[in-house]
Amino acid sequence: MKLPNPDQALISFEKLEGYSLNxxxxxxxxxxxxxxxALDIGVAEADEVRDALRQATLAVSALQRATQDVIPIEQNAYSQKYRLDFERVRSEKQATLRSVWIVRQNEYFPRLVTCYVL
Structure with a gap:
C-alpha cells in the first residue's frame, strides 16, 4: 500500500525533536x-532522521525496496493511521525504525505521529 501524498508529509518539530528524539x-x-x-542519533541529528523519514515514505510510495509496505493500522471516523518500518544504517550500526503516520479526515497528506527503533 502507498502512503497518500508522501511528498507533502508533515514532520513537525514537536513530534520529532520534541518527542521521539527528546x-x-x-x-x-x-x-x-x-x-x-542503537544508532548514535539524538536531537542534534534530527535533520538526518527527518531526511530518512522522507526518503522512506517516497521509496515505498514509488514501490522501491523497503523493509515492508505501508500498513494501515487504525481507522476511525476522523483519521487513518499507517505504519512504515525501514532500515537505517549509520556508521557501523544498523536498526529498523518504525514510523507511524496519520491522515486526518479532510486532509490529503500524512503527518508523523511517532518514530522509534524496534
Whole structure:
C-alpha cells in the first residue's frame, strides 16, 4: 500500500525533536534513549532522521525496496493511521525504525505521529 501524498508529509518539530528524539520528554524519553544507543542519533541529528523519514515514505510510495509496505493500522471516523518500518544504517550500526503516520479526515497528506527503533 502507498502512503497518500508522501511528498507533502508533515514532520513537525514537536513530534520529532520534541518527542521521539527528546531524552527529557516525560513519556517519549525511552524512544530517544534507544535511538541514541542503537544508532548514535539524538536531537542534534534530527535533520538526518527527518531526511530518512522522507526518503522512506517516497521509496515505498514509488514501490522501491523497503523493509515492508505501508500498513494501515487504525481507522476511525476522523483519521487513518499507517505504519512504515525501514532500515537505517549509520556508521557501523544498523536498526529498523518504525514510523507511524496519520491522515486526518479532510486532509490529503500524512503527518508523523511517532518514530522509534524496534
Amino acid at each position: 531524552p527529557n520528554h516525560a513519556e517519549g524519553y525511552h524512544k530517544a534513549v534507544v535511538c541514541q544507543s
